Amino acid sequence: MKFVAITNCPTGIAHTYMAAEALEIAAKKNNVLIKVETQGSVGAENVLTEKDIEEASVVIISAAVKVDMSRFKGKQILEWNVDKVISGADDAIKAAIEMSRKTTVDQNKIEEKTEAFQTHGGDAIETNKQGVLRHLFTGISYMLPLVSAGGLLIALSFLWGLEPSPDSIGGILNTLGGTTIGFMIPVFSAYVAYSIADRPGIAPGLAIGAICIEVLGIGFLGAIIGGLAVGYVALYLKKIKLPRGIQGIHTVLFIPLITIIVVGFLMITILGKPIEFIMTSMTSWLNGLSTGSGILLGAVIGLMTAFDMGGPFDKVAYTFSVGLLSEGITVPMAANMAAGMTPALGLALATVLFKNKFSETEIEAGKSAWLLGACFITEGAIPFAASDPLRVLPATMLGSAVTGALSIAFGCTLAAPHGGIFAIIIPGVVGNVMLYLISIAIGVVVTAVVVNFTKSLSFGQKDIQSKVEAK
Amino acid sequence: MKLEQVLIKDYVLLDLDASDKDQAIIKLISVLCSNGILTDVDKVYSAVLAREKEFSTGIGFGIAIPHAQTEYVLKTAIAVGRTMEKFVWEGEVDTEVDLVFLILVPKDSIQNHLEILAQMSRKLMHDNVRQSIRESKTREEVIEILL
Secondary structure, eight states, X not given: OEEEXXXXXXXXXXXXXXXXXXXXXXXXXXTOEEEEEEEETTEEESOOOHHHHHHOXXXXXXXXXXXXXXXXXXXXXXXXXXXXXXXXXXXXXXXXXHHHHSOTHHHHHHHHHHHTTTOOSHHHHHHHHHHHHHHHHXXXXXXXXXXXXXXXXXXXXXXXXXSOOTTSHHHHHHHHHHHHHHTHHHHXXXXXXXXXXXXGGHHHHHHHHHHIIIIIOOHHHHHHHHHHHHHHHHHHHHHSOOOGGGGGGIIIIIHHHHHHHHHHHHHHHHHHHHHHHHHHHHHHHHHHHTTSOHHHHHHHHHHHHHHHSSSHHHHHHHHHXXXXXXXXXXHHHHHHHHHHHHHHHHHHHHHHHTGGGSOHHHHHHHHHHHHHHHTTOGGGGHHHHTTOHHHHHHHHHHHHHHHHHHHHHTTOEEXXXXXTHHHHHSTTTEESHHHHHHHHHHHHHHHHHHHHHHTTOOTTSTTHHHXXXXX | OOGGGTOOGGXXXXXXXXXXXXXXXXXXXXXXXXXXOBSOHHHHHHHHHXXXXXXXXXXXXXXXXXXXXXXXXXXXXXXXXXXXXXXXXXXXXXXXXXXXXXXXXXXTOOHHHHHHHHHHHHHTTSHHHHHHHHHOXXXXXXXXXXX
């Protein structure tokens, strides 16, 4: 009878080796063979080979730190606390002997467990959906600090005026904030990929996230696709076995290289042209609208701003408004900024009014969203939209459309292309301040009420989100 | 590999006067401290306690191996304390102890030293080793057994 075992402990200094020695002594005493892999501070020693594992009737896991179990698929596993092994290795060996004598019933169970994720039954698909959502949540939680810290830095910079010189404190704060927020999308896609493929997902996820904003300009909607694609490609590549001689480069070079090539090429070739086309046609359409009804123009600017928050639609609207601003036409800019403020503010309000519709992370995100929205940092709404775009985007779009239309209907004007509430409180920058604030407030309430409604729709996937949160 | 690099006779206390975990740890730390191996005694002490909380080091057989890996230790060292009578080592499960091995490792310990600790830990699992330590008359003997 032969067993294999793995021992480890938090510091890997003493327990790991004591447990290993204790198992070896006890095995000798009970006349069984054992090979123990120690995962201590000196690294893994006496590493188990595939042959060892195949020959072993039981795998003893004596670990205080997580062990990669994929090597032991289909084997009988005996988990035995590391300090119990040290003082009672004999019991552990006896239990292993007992286990290997038992019929194969347990074995089937173990196989079922490890196979569960790979079967294609109805349950597995359901698990998969929850999985995607879980990956998005992971991405959001790593992205959040960048959004709040970056947003706060930008907000602080406005205390030194709307156009601080680059060397002043305000200018430096603004640079810090802008750079910090610039990392949100790459970090988001990197950690979506990390959630799927573990560490090998991070590097290509960062790269693809940066490509989404720097090259394609598709913002967070693109990063959702990019992060998921990177994760699944990297996960697949992890399973490929390289020839012995070059195994060392598997995670350092092979996975990131191939993943970036595959996902990068796909995204640039498939999405590049259509996005360019959308941007040019939207621009000319907006130019056409500007001669017609102002209220419709305001609504369209609102819809575009709140749809992809930093993506191509938002950019077209913003470039359009800033272009007119330079010609001295200040009405569209007012609508644009107001519509850019409502998504984050509206969602922040929703997290206060309708707490039960949001996860804890989102309620936390809601707190900084007040400030981000007030500063016209539309990105404050992304943490909400990225996990649930189908329910969140209709609400933010509707709210922003209302605000944009009202702002133009009220004849509000804005002479600065940014600043949010800071632009509003500086005398003379905004025309019709009271009505401007009212138009924003109405959009904020609309966003919150609509999101409360859309969050109660199930789209056929009943409460997956709450299930995931409960886990 | 030389155990003398980490365990010298100064570090061995054949009749450690301690009746609880705290006393034992403090006395063994001060042995290493007076040899100039520690840069901040308080920090080392709290690191050892933190480790204890995480994972009790009373491993049975009358042995406890409190340990810590921290930047306030300059070089890997083991202090050994033997008490005349067994005392209670508090942990998730209380154990009776008369041999205490305090192991302190710097943040960037060299591979060699870690291997020495691994070797020593393995030795402690053997009955005859523990018995001989209990019967040792001199500090040199203890070191010889653990070598």
